[in-house]
Amino acid sequence: MTSPTTVKERLPAVDALRGLAILMITGFHLGRLPTEPLPFVGPILAAAISGVALFFTVSGFCLYLLVAQGKTLPPPGEFYRRRLARIVPPYYVAVLLWLPLWAITPSNHEGWAHWPRNLLAHLTFTHTFSTATMYTINGVLWFMGPLILLYLGFPLLARVSPFFLLGGALLVRAPIEFLVSPALHTVTRSALVQAAPFAAGMAAARLYVRGNGREWWSLLLGLGLAQVVLAPLVPGYAAVPGIHLVRTLGWGCLVLGAMWCPWPGPAPLRWLGRISYSVFLYNYLVYWIPRWLFPSLAVGSGLWWLLTPASLFAAALLLYFLFERPVWLPLVRRRLSPAPASSPFSP
Helix, strand or coil: CCCCCCCCCCCCCHHHHHHHHHHHHHHHHHHHHCCCCCCCCHHHHHHHHHHHHHHHHHHHHHHHHHEEEEHHHHHHHHHHHHHHHHHHHHHHHHHHHHHHHHHHCCCCCCCCHHHHHHHHHHHHHHHHHHHHHCCCHHHHHHHHHHHHHHHHHHHHHCCCCHHHHHHHHHHHHHHHHHHCCCHHHHHCCHHHHHHHHHHHHHHHHHHHHHHHHHHHHHHHHHHHHHHHHHHHHHCCEEEEHCCCHHHHHHHHHHHHHHHHHHCCCCCHHHHHHHHHHHHHCCCCCCHHHHHCCCCCCCCCHHHHHHHHHHHHHHHHHHHHHHHHHHHHHHHHHHCCCCCCCCCCCCC
């Protein structure tokens, strides 16, 4: 059996998985902006939206890992304080920064109309409850709605067997896969649907601690990576009815295989994973900045492909060091201090 991972360890494979997920999401948003489809690259970028499911799987794995090791969760109030203190302040900063930018974005025809409603919905994480607010301010922030709901429910979810939870989540998702239009995002991107990859991550954490089957890490990694490459390479693969149920299990295999793999992953991916949350928060809308600075810049030109990722990573690094890291470091120092009988939960 694998030796239990202590709270003092950093998990390089988790950083690499986060880096892969944010790279996929960033590529998907980049691929949506050029006016002309990109040859060869276009299908790859279009399929990269599945990086969102990988993010949910990694989140479920990280949250449940200490529980799987037999650690005791802190009281709900302390758990929420630690978790929300890590992710909410940078998110609020992003919302407040992007609100005025959203108002002047060329694709937003409403301007400042309804900004109090949009702002309140985002600050209360209820923006995914309505199509009127779901993609306002910055469309990628829809992710935060179901994520916060899963965090809020985690103290209860952690009391249930992750395998039972995964089975239940797949049973809930199955009729949605077959009966609900994918365009109905208030349902297909709700916490009910995203609970499936989240539970797959929890189940992977349980199996990781048990260590049974560790010798199959290469097969698990291959099954997981297949979900990354099949969608862009096989036309219509991602549209097969019910395929997301299979892909959910694939993301769990990817996380488990990566954790058991002797190689922690490429260093650039691990580095990207450390700033992935900031990169996520400033995704998509930041791609308009080069066009504001250089109005004659053609979308999809070579200079555009150079400046847009550079704008994103520059903004993400700046906000990471100004807001996310200053909030995160005190939590880490407190976590690494001598622990009381009830171990603090890792941020």
